[in-house]
Amino acid sequence: MSASAPAATTGAAPGAVDGRRLRGDRTRRAVLDRAVHAASVEGLDGLTFGTLAASVPVNKSGIAGLFGSKEGLQLAVVAHARDVYRATVVLPAAGGEPGLARLWSTVLAWLTYSEERVFDGGCFFRAAATELDARTPGPVRDAVVAALRDWDAYLVRLATGAVERGELAEGTDVGQLVFTLDAVLDRADLASVLLADPDAYARARRAARGLLAAAGADPAALSADGLDD
Template sequence: MTMGRGTGTGARPAPETDGRRLRGDRTRRVVLDTAVQEASVSGLDALSFGALAASGPVNKSAVAGLFGSKEGLQLATVERARQIYTEHVIVPARGARRGLPRLWALLLAWTEYSRARVFRGGCFFRTVEVEFDMRQGAVRDAVVAAQRTWESYLVHHARLAVDAGELAADTDPEQVAFEVGAVLNAANDRSLLLGDDAVYDRALAAARALLVAHGADPDALAGSTPGPG
């Protein structure tokens, strides 16, 4: 292959290089989209280069070349799962006004995300947080960071709701986030174990009762899908 003009600092990469990078990015995405589904069912430890190659567009050595090590694959899988989670839970709720409307929209979006099996094994992070809860290392840290980001987002909008008078002044935003998170996790787990889709409606009813007990207007907690505020 011949070199393109201007090989010094600031030179544009050759078109062939750009094409290879794009193909590599697409291949990496395909492999990771398979990995997140597998990990949601069997956990991150169950991932292997060979198994992913068997169900993907590249061979085992190519998969190894993309991620370098099993830990690298696990970290990339967690990051891809975060992206998918954001697309299905955070983004749909952004149309609702900040505070109580956004908090409620997040709960609605989360139940739909779990109910629709965006990840085949239910909530990806519910699966891997149990898998890594007693471990140490970079993968556990990535899982913890994802969980803390989600919880802090719930706390943030609960606190905005308190500041706006949408929840009682003595409401503890962290307690609200903890309790609604526990309700969502219970719905996810029971739906998987029992095959009971009705648990999502029960979860929303429980979350609604919790927020009303903290002073929320019941009329502000209507609907089954997030809507613009």
Template sequence: MTIRGAEPETATTVPSSDGRRRRGDRTRTAVLDHAVQRASVDGLAGLTFGTLATEAPATKSAIAGLFGNKEGLEIALVQHARGIFLAAVIEPARAAAPGLDRVWALVQGWTAYSRTRTFAGGCFFRAVETEVDSRPGPVHDAVVAVRREWDGYLEHHVGLAVAGGDLAADVDPAQVVFELVALLGTANDRSLLLDDDGAYDRALAAVRTVLVAHGADAARLA
């Protein structure tokens, strides 16, 4: 039985379809790579299909075809930024033992990620969180999901440090995470606003003080 109007699957048509898909994937990645850097500086509101088309390797119609609308582009950007964050911070830290060592590795990794400008505007998520915090909708939800994922991962390893005796038994992991995230975020913001690279060293020193105050062995936090 033949579906009217359908082309038969031959050795020439299938590779052609695969080739178009690969080209589409490459274009999508190239657009997202460019857009995520711009958004880290100018915010999500500063992105339009028109401005991207003048800078990224794709036409306005091609970008619209890839993402559908502005909201689709913004959600795709959040997920793309998440992947970059995972590669820059989470994956390298997995070489450290779960618990306190992993927490310290994550803190150092986050500092390097912001300090070396993995995103041109510092931490992508610091840039967009304040933009969407009072803007309910799917983009807000996507940003919140990444924030909760990061906080939850940190909290899990703080909890393992407590369970393993590397932090005091009465430590509240959620409180520790609140303190660590606040210090790291402040370093990111001060480095951008004040052009103060030393903020990262001060943040690391402050995180070390927090962890030692909660029972960590200072010698472990070299």
């Protein structure tokens, strides 16, 4: 072959490539939207390409092509669940006044997220933690652990900010406070999803308000949302 021979051209035009990518992104999003709901009810282990293909407009081989393996699908589902969680729990309160107001708004946003069943099975991460807690560590379990640790660290930052602003008592053990708040939130989700307790979220709001008031918060600052359970 001559060194001066023109190189062969391959591939589609950029517009065609971009169109395929957009369609692929939409398809992936549609599969993940369905998968996070399914996993919140059936568990991450319950996800299969076949069962998803029965409920989304993508065949089994198409889903396999998107995620490669069941573990790849599970990891993508956990990442997608984190995005949804951030959009529905973290961001609604993130623009508010820092300190106690933001902490309280975040707690309320979490209860709304669970109560309104953003995920069909209640809190995705509570369900995933229950499923994976005693498992041998691996990529999927590690991804869930990382999400839960990030959530706790975020609450600790909010509570620490409230202490620094003088809205919670100096010397408050913020680690203990967050541990107990987490327990209240998890119990509300469990009591509603598993026990069908109609008072679960009202009880949780009262319990969270009591914890913050006991840590020195002004009770009046915990009623700004108009709820007075």
